[in-house]
Amino acid sequence: MALLQVDRLSKIYQQHHAVQDISFSVEEGQCVALLGPNGAGKTTTINMLTGLIQPTSGGIHLYQQGTKVEDRRPYMGYLPQMPSFYSWMSGREFVCYAGQLHGLTRKEAEQRAAEWLQRVGLEEASRRKIGGYSGGMKQRLGFAQALIHRPKLLILDEPVSALDPVGRRDVLNLLRELQQETTILFSTHVLHDAEEICDQIIMMRDGRVAIQGQLDDIRDRYSEPVITVVAGNASNPQVKAWMTEISRKPYVLRSELQRESMTLTVSDLELAEREIWKDAMQHRIFIRRFEAGQSTLEDLFLKVVQS
Ligand SMILES: Nc1ncnc2c1ncn2[C@@H]1O[C@H](COP(=O)(O)OP(=O)(O)O)[C@@H](O)[C@H]1O
Numbered sequence: 001m002a003l004l005q006v007d008r009l010s011k012i013y014q015q016h017h018a019v020q021d022i023s024f025s026v027e028e029g030q031c032v033a034l035l036g037p038n039g040a041g042k043t044t045t046i047n048m049l050t051g052l053i054q055p056t057s058g059g060i061h062l063y064q065q066g067t068k069v070e071d072r073r074p075y076m077g078y079l080p081q082m083p084s085f086y087s088w089m090s091g092r093e094f095v096c097y098a099g100q101l102h103g104l105t106r107k108e109a110e111q112r113a114a115e116w117l118q119r120v121g122l123e124e125a126s127r128r129k130i131g132g133y134s135g136g137m138k139q140r141l142g143f144a145q146a147l148i149h150r151p152k153l154l155i156l157d158e159p160v161s162a163l164d165p166v167g168r169r170d171v172l173n174l175l176r177e178l179q180q181e182t183t184i185l186f187s188t189h190v191l192h193d194a195e196e197i198c199d200q201i202i203m204m205r206d207g208r209v210a211i212q213g214q215l216d217d218i219r220d221r222y223s224e225p226v227i228t229v230v231a232g233n234a235s236n237p238q239v240k241a242w243m244t245e246i247s248r249k250p251y252v253l254r255s256e257l258q259r260e261s262m263t264l265t266v267s268d269l270e271l272a273e274r275e276i277w278k279d280a281m282q283h284r285i286f287i288r289r290f291e292a293g294q295s296t297l298e299d300l301f302l303k304v305v306q307s
């Protein structure tokens with residue numbers, strides 16, 4: 001059942017189309033990644049979903065048991081890209097305060113704040129001032145704040161982008177856990193994060209949706225055979241010339257040449273493999289490594305971003 005339905009949404013600033021005519025839906029229980037390079041329109045989209053900015057046109061509908069709700073905001077929890085906290089408050093005070101803003105009584109807020117602070121691993125630090133929290137701790141505090149009113153849809157804008165590897169791992173683990181109990185939509189420009197945890201991706205570019213769908217379907221549909229060849233030694237000028245020649249063969253769709261290796265997206269894996277070996281032998285090129293595989297989602301992402 002669709003929880004969120006976005007219908008031909010656009011946002012125009014003066015002449016600039018930050019978001020152009022995007023449509024997608026989010027099913028209940030799914031984890032959706034909004035992907036795209038900087039400037040693609042992710043934050044603008046999220047800000048429209050959360051009601052922070054008004055769309056220029058288009059509709060956003062949230063359904064509760066199949067019925068559209070009038071005001072979607074109480075059903076959403078939101079963590080902005082750059083959350084700001086009152087550094088003089090303790091973590092506990094801040095989450096309680098957020099709960100009360102969402103209409104919980106003080107007692108309810110305190111009880112749930114304690115639960116969530118424990119869930120996000122901030123129980124021990126909960127009485128300390130936020131000013132002394134690390135980036136990862138602040139991000140986890142942001143999660144507690146966004147979840148205190150038990151939203152149906154959790155929306156996170158680049159939740160891991162600013163974190164160090166440890167903080168990043170913590171937040172991804174937390175997301176994986178939360179995925180079991182709530183619907184999540186998060187933006188990221190790091191494809192790997194999306195690939196790790198989400199079911200559905202929406203890839204944006206220049207304010208438009210470039211590719212969207214279930215992650216598995218997209219993998220099946222777009223993955224192409226790729227060959228990586230590491231040849232001879234780099235100081236041999238013949239190697240470079242040979243690689244350039246190979247990259248122009250009709251079975252090569254795209255190529256990337258490095259100093260002594262090349263990555264080729266090919267139309268026919270078997271044919272390419274045979275031809276490359278044959279050609280290398282004819283030219284007396286020594287192949288040190290030869291790998292045949294499939295393109296990754298990262299390759300697809302780069303292709304979309306660069307096209
Ligand atoms: N308030 C604004 N006024 C004018 N242009 C804006 C505003 N906010 C965003 N934009 C422009 O809209 C585009 C999309 O921005 P944004 O949604 O922040 O992208 P992302 O989050 O994917 O990096 C960018 O070109 C950005 O410069």
Ligand SMILES: [Mg+2]
Binds near residue numbers: 044
């Ligand atoms: Mg952004």
